[in-house]
Amino acid sequence: MSFAALTRLRQGLAALRTDHLERRRLLLDGAQGAHVTINGQHVISFCSNDYLGLAADPALIRAAHAALDQCGVGAGAAHLITGHHRLHHDFESAFAGFIGKPAALLFSTGYMANLAVITALVGRHGELFADRLDHASLVDAAQLSGARFSRYRHNDLAQLESQLADSTAQDRLIVSDLVFSMDGDLAPVDALLDLVERYDAWLYLDDAHGFGVLNQGRGGLTDAARASDRVIYLATLGKAAGVSGAAVAAQPDVIEWLIQKARPYIYTTASPPFLAACLLESLRQIEAGAARRARLSAHVAQLRQGLAGLKRGVLMPSDTPIQPLVIGANADAVQLSKDLLQRGLMVPAIRTPTVPVGTARLRITLSASHSADDVAQLVEALHALD
Template identity: 55%
Template sequence: MPAMFAELSAALRQRDEAGLLRRRRELATPQGALVEVDGQPLVNFCSNDYLGLAAHPALIAAAQDGAARWGVGSGASHLVSGHFTVHEQFEQAFAALVGRPAALSFATGYLANLAVVTALVGRDDAVFADKLNHASLNDAVLLSRAEFKRFAHNDVAQLERLLAESTARRKLIVVDAVFSMDGDIAPLADMLALAERYDALLYVDDAHGFGVLGDGRGTLAELGLASPRLIQLATLGKAAGLGGAMVAAEPVLIDWLVNAARPYIYTTAAPPLLAQAGLASLRLITEGAGLRGTLRRHVAAFRGAMQACGAQLLDSATPIQPILVQDNQHALALSDALRERGYWVAAIRPPTVPTPRLRVCFSAAHSDEQVAGLCATLQELLRA
């Protein structure tokens, strides 16, 4: 038995004792508001399927048509023989939707973040990052070998001080648009102004804003922001109901990524059937005002109910609604109690977040009755 295995077993036991051990749960149904998890029917408040599109009949039909037309696998990277006509069509349609001149598709959002950051900055450069950024952005900066400057969450004044002090050749600000564990929106207008002042680019990871904010076009559209200095990432596995990611930016930047971004160059292209389904998803997002209205109604009902029972909420108007709790074990106990009562809500703990919490996520697929049932159950548990 390798000595490393004993060390790993001990480390796993320590995590378990600290309430930090991660386990997967198995879904026996498609993603949706009502799912079967480990054999138990549950109302799903864990998913990032904000518009309820992951199992939408139009997307299923488009994927089936795409498989029949293009096959299943792409067979190669985009630069060898894996770039299909439907990939090109999807990139152009996405760029048009978000109002940018060009876009590039990636197999995952994680790969997209690694690709953009490592292609744009290196040893003589600096990246300025919010301390609550997604782990993929942090990993991308470390991989780039650029100087890593982190500022306190949404602290624009500290960001400006760091930019003013920097003598880096290139400056790149990277930030989540909507923070995945807090649900709040970054002060992107102020950050863009600083990018203009200090000749930086602003890379916005809009994983949780695309499809939800700005009439579906994302957080930049919600805030009315446009500039050649902006780079927008949208992951497609959340509100779009698919998988993969898109990066939208100026044509010169997209061309550079095609030529220099290793996670793009050396990765097999996503299946073309996903691009076919993506075209259908963009149409549903464009026509999704009613879905977004349902989301806003659910969030308002939840926040009102939680404030009435004294729950510790964060300042979020998005479908991500965290409830902070005192420790890991309490978060796990609440999540288990909810599951026993038919509700699936994730307990999020360090190191993912600094403070343990329940992360409640809403979907347009939820009914008002399902939301009311969750609120009543949470009120009961929190008051107890």
């Protein structure tokens, strides 16, 4: 007997290949870094979010080794059973102090954190307002929350205000990336804060790509947002922090509510305690990381200056380590990525549905662990292929 559902899956996979939308996992050997071995080929990588080069930093590795001897490998239980280790607690306290919020909560992943916060704060009597370019995890959480879900054009505060003015929901929550992961631009934090104050709403900011990089490493929060009880802040810890997980910082009652009500927090095993020890060391490195951030800023300036006048693609405006080079068609972006790989330069092609149709791009991400020569090689190759 034929299996119709499996046949449809195979047809769908064939369509992805035809449309240049098929994704494949790459096999990494060794540690993460600016120079890596992928599928057996040594390349300069411009596709990692390890912005400060901490993923293989010796200080973090030493912290991991020391903690393994102290607390072993696994947490063994959920946080609300026996899995909440003192190292988790110490990191939460240190993170809250570093960010400038009164309390914080550690999650195993950023995706889980977004699901947890949004579904705990709003339900069927609420309404959620999201930027069109928000990360997929925010969109998924909004859909799972049961709340009314309204989306506004990217950074279009006039449309957002109109939606807020029309809302009759009991609870309102605006959610936004702080640094948008595919464009590299920033949310207008203080303007969003003004709206939540005028329309009695929460503001949830996902700072996956700003934490560790912006504002002496403290991320993209403004002073006003840091002081506001309405603002809930998320930082993912597998990017600039170089480790794993995510932390949410907010007013203490918000954190306590998440502990009591956030299902992705309650019903999962705690992350290994030794990772929290690594994160504590990561915070120390970020706080003392002015030289890393200066080197990263110099790479951004070098790349942007070097690609001025490039005919094949448009470099979007961004002061962050995310430097998107818009190519247009999926096939053209994929081919350019392959051409660079042949030269030992790894830059991913980002296609629909991650970005809108006709805006496929190379997403160049820079790290403090790159050298000026690494950046120069990429600039030279892009001009040669122009």
